Amino acid sequence: MSAIQPPAETVWWKQPLDKVEGTWIAIALVWSLFMFIMMPLWHIYGKQNLSNEAYRTTPQAFLAKTQAMVDEFTVRTETAANMPVVRPPPGSDVYILGRLWQWWPILELEKGQSYRLHISSMDWQHGFSLQPVNINTQILPGYEMVMTVTPDTSVEQTIICNEFCGLGHHNMTGKIYVVEGGP
Amino acid sequence: MNKELFRTCPESGLQFHKPAETLMRTNAVLAVVILLFGGITALLVTLTRWPAVHLLEASQFYQVLTLHGVNMLIFWMITFEIAVLYFCSSTLLKCRLATPRIAWLGFALMLIGIVVNNAAVLNGDASVMMTSYVPMPANPNFYLGLILFAVGALLGCFVFLGTLIIAKEEKTYEGSIPLVTFGALTACIIAIFTIASGAVILIPTYLWSIGYINNIDAAMYRLVWWALGHSSQQINVAAHVSVWYAIAAIVFGARPLSEKVSRTAFFLYIAFLQIASAHHLLVDPGLSSEWKIFNTSYAMYLAVLASMVHGLTVPGSIEVAQRAKGLTNGLFEWLRKAPWGNPVFSGMFLSLIGFGFIGGISGVVMGTEQINIIIHNTIYVPGHFHATVVIGSTLAFMSLTYFLIPVLFRKQVMLPGLAKIQPYLFGIGMMVFTMAMMGAGTLGVQRRHWDMAFTDAMIGFDYPASAYTFMGVVGISGVAAILGGAAYVLVTVLSVFFGKPVGSESSFGFTTSTLTRAEPVVMPEGGHEAAGKWGFAAPGTFLLAMFFLVIFVLYYAVNWKYLASVWPIS
Ligand code: HEM
Numbered sequence: 103m104s105a106i107q108p109p110a111e112t113v114w115w116k117q118p119l120d121k122v123e124g125t126w127i128a129i130a131l132v133w134s135l136f137m138f139i140m141m142p143l144w145h146i147y148g149k150q151n152l153s154n155e156a157y158r159t160t161p162q163a164f165l166a167k168t169q170a171m172v173d174e175f176t177v178r179t180e181t182a183a184n185m186p187v188v189r190p191p192p193g194s195d196v197y198i199l200g201r202l203w204q205w206w207p208i209l210e211l212e213k214g215q216s217y218r219l220h221i222s223s224m225d226w227q228h229g230f231s232l233q234p235v236n237i238n239t240q241i242l243p244g245y246e247m248v249m250t251v252t253p254d255t256s257v258e259q260t261i262i263c264n265e266f267c268g269l270g271h272h273n274m275t276g277k278i279y280v281v282e283g284g285p
Numbered sequence: 286m287n288k289e290l291f292r293t294c295p296e297s298g299l300q301f302h303k304p305a306e307t308l309m310r311t312n313a314v315l316a317v318v319i320l321l322f323g324g325i326t327a328l329l330v331t332l333t334r335w336p337a338v339h340l341l342e343a344s345q346f347y348q349v350l351t352l353h354g355v356n357m358l359i360f361w362m363i364t365f366e367i368a369v370l371y372f373c374s375s376t377l378l379k380c381r382l383a384t385p386r387i388a389w390l391g392f393a394l395m396l397i398g399i400v401v402n403n404a405a406v407l408n409g410d411a412s413v414m415m416t417s418y419v420p421m422p423a424n425p426n427f428y429l430g431l432i433l434f435a436v437g438a439l440l441g442c443f444v445f446l447g448t449l450i451i452a453k454e455e456k457t458y459e460g461s462i463p464l465v466t467f468g469a470l471t472a473c474i475i476a477i478f479t480i481a482s483g484a485v486i487l488i489p490t491y492l493w494s495i496g497y498i499n500n501i502d503a504a505m506y507r508l509v510w511w512a513l514g515h516s517s518q519q520i521n522v523a524a525h526v527s528v529w530y531a532i533a534a535i536v537f538g539a540r541p542l543s544e545k546v547s548r549t550a551f552f553l554y555i556a557f558l559q560i561a562s563a564h565h566l567l568v569d570p571g572l573s574s575e576w577k578i579f580n581t582s583y584a585m586y587l588a589v590l591a592s593m594v595h596g597l598t599v600p601g602s603i604e605v606a607q608r609a610k611g612l613t614n615g616l617f618e619w620l621r622k623a624p625w626g627n628p629v630f631s632g633m634f635l636s637l638i639g640f641g642f643i644g645g646i647s648g649v650v651m652g653t654e655q656i657n658i659i660i661h662n663t664i665y666v667p668g669h670f671h672a673t674v675v676i677g678s679t680l681a682f683m684s685l686t687y688f689l690i691p692v693l694f695r696k697q698v699m700l701p702g703l704a705k706i707q708p709y710l711f712g713i714g715m716m717v718f719t720m721a722m723m724g725a726g727t728l729g730v731q732r733r734h735w736d737m738a739f740t741d742a743m744i745g746f747d748y749p750a751s752a753y754t755f756m757g758v759v760g761i762s763g764v765a766a767i768l769g770g771a772a773y774v775l776v777t778v779l780s781v782f783f784g785k786p787v788g789s790e791s792s793f794g795f796t797t798s799t800l801t802r803a804e805p806v807v808m809p810e811g812g813h814e815a816a817g818k819w820g821f822a823a824p825g826t827f828l829l830a831m832f833f834l835v836i837f838v839l840y841y842a843v844n845w846k847y848l849a850s851v852w853p854i855s
């Protein structure tokens with residue numbers, strides 16, 4: 103009987119598999135398992151893995167930490183809004199906060215060095231999208247996300263907000279400079 | 286059984302319970318009206334994302350995009366699905382519909398919910414996108430409308446389940462329920478889970494918006510919201526796969542290759558999809574990799590496996606049916622000689638191809654824990670889901686409509702020439718549209734974003750010229766697809782409200798009797814395999830499946846390679 107009628111055999115579950123189905127199921131299952139294994143393997147051998155290190159925080163606490171970094175390591179200011187450009191030492195903890203509608207402050211990092219990057223939101227949800235390298239993560243208020251990044255190209259990066267956050271969403275940008283190392 | 290309450294469709298032999306028939310018609314008509322509205326919003330949004338046109342102002346764009354998302358993804362899909370549920374229970378089981386009054390109550394709640402929600406967005410203080418991520422506030426009526434709609438849909442689900450129980454008790458069928466009804470049952474069970482998750486998150490959010498709760502955790506919101514948001518996509522998949530099987534049966538008299546395999550595959554959807562909300566949270570703070578990998582892969586890949594099985598068994602069953610009719614030359618005569626001029630078939634087949642090749646592959650790739658880093662929230666994501674929910678579900682529902690016009694509405698299909706090309710315009714337009722979006726997304730163009738040129742931003746960014754080209758293609762192909770959608774609405778509305786009643790011949794050039802009464806396939810001598818090759822009942826389909834696999838593997842590999850070029854992150 104066709105698919106819109108009850109099955110012809112009442113004990114349809116005993117009907118043997120057709121070879122075409124059996125073969126395809128076997129192939130598809132192997133492929134699914136392979137895709138499953140790729141993810142843990144990439145954690146071991148791959149270089150792009152989010153650490154999943156995160157802490158609960160508050161806007162006030164996160165702002166205080168960011169402000170401390172800005173006070174200590176600002177090297178100059180840029181843009182009409184006098185945005186601080188901060189150059190913390192390699193290997194240190196660096197902070198970026200998202201708020202309506204900017205990413206603050208601008209960071210200047212050395213190529214080939216690693217930094218522990220902390221990101222959080224002061225208000226609504228935001229999306230941290232680093233372009234053109236194309237790294238995207240979700241930023242939530244109340245959560246401090248930490249990842250260790252190692253800029254390996256000295257291309258200037260723009261941070262674009264890619265979670266809708268209201269009227270100024272498309273103007274919410276920021277910057278990370280990547281410079282050659284040295285004094 | 287009160288005979289007077291039933292009519293038998295002279296062409297198809299299907300039996301309609303009259304109260305159920307009215308409900309199906311009303312739900313289907315409401316769905317098409319919503320689709321029309323959603324289509325207008327699609328046009329406005331598309332013309333804004335087309336850089337050369339950039340039609341709307343920013344605030345209008347976000348408002349219209351919110352309307353588009355909610356009306357299309359939630360209201361159009363679910364309203365049509367309720368009609369499908371009634372068809373798959375009452376009509377296919379030849380049974381009276383349980384409690385038509387409750388069904389009408391459900392319909393009324395859905396309608397009120399739609400109006401309340403849309404009024405809130407049109408009012409201008411609820412441009413929060415369908416996801417309404419807290420703590421961005423919306424007019425409370427936004428959530429209230431969604432809740433009312435969900436309660437209405439839940440009543441529809443209960444009516445469906447009640448009808449299955451009545452059919453069993455009154456023995457209106459023998460043995461097990463048909464496969465298509467089984468698929469609808471899958472959709473219904475997932476819908477109940479979905480709506481429960483929706484209640485868990487939307488009711489507190491509503492209370493928060495009117496000031497009774499003072500904080501909702503953003504991470505918790507996302508976890509529970511996506512239990513709603515993702516599983517509702519699984520309702521759509523289960524529903525449109527059922528529609529594929531139904532159309533294969535209607536047009537070709539195809540029978541499932543094996544009931545066991547197809548039903549198990551449906552069951553995998555129920556068993557393994559709920560927790561897959563994880564793949565929306567792959568780059569969220571506060572969740573462990575173990576949790577993400579387990580939930581996306583263990584769970585998702587078994588559901589993916591299920592879709593891969595349906596992707597083989599649906600065309601496979603068509604191939605077997607065609608071969609049994611003697612179309613046995615070569616590997617693909619069965620496909621070449623399929624009724625490509627019949628939109629019931631052509632729409633369904635394009636839906637199958639687009640869903641599998643574009644939506645399926647891209648979904649699995651971007652649902653890989655690490656690869657999501659290069660895709661999350663870019664316009665690649667709407668590229669992916671327009672392939673699943675528009676080419677997959679919407680086009681499948683459109684093709685089913687061409688069957689329902691003569692059978693359920695008893696009208697001839699008007700403008701048959703337009704109806705014939707409609708699936709191609711819509712399907713192929715959407716295929717180009719989705720792939721262009723994925724191309725732009727790979728270059729980092731964002732979704733839900735009014736200005737890719739960053740004209741007013743303090744710090745600008747220049748996308749490569751190719752990104753603008755891709756977005757131009759998005760605009761052109763989007764408009765083409767919208768014309769295809771408009772053709773569907775036009776044909777449907779004209780036929781239903783102004784069409785001539787059906788005689789024995791529909792205006793299509795094919796009779797409704799061949800449309801609906803294709804005889805179930807008779808097994809050729811020596812079994813299925815005798816008509817096939819290599820001991821396979823459906824060798825052509827198998828070759829297509831292998832072709833699919835090759836593309837899948839290649840595309841998967843390319844994305845890992847792209848990921849490897851990104852800054853090291855740990
Ligand atoms: C020809 C038809 C359609 C066209 C041209 C179209 C076009 C678009 C465009 C350009 C966007 C905006 C992407 C962005 O900027 O983020 C969008 C978003 C969306 N579309 Fe469509 N669409 C169509 C039909 C549909 C249908 C039928 C559905 C659902 C069944 C749908 C569901 C959505 C959803 C859920 C979004 C995302 C809204 C959000 O981000 O909140 N679309 N569409």
Ligand SMILES: [Cu+2]
Nearest residue numbers: 228263267274
């Ligand atoms: Cu933002």
Ligand SMILES: [Cu+2]
Nearest residue numbers: 263265267271
């Ligand atoms: Cu934003």
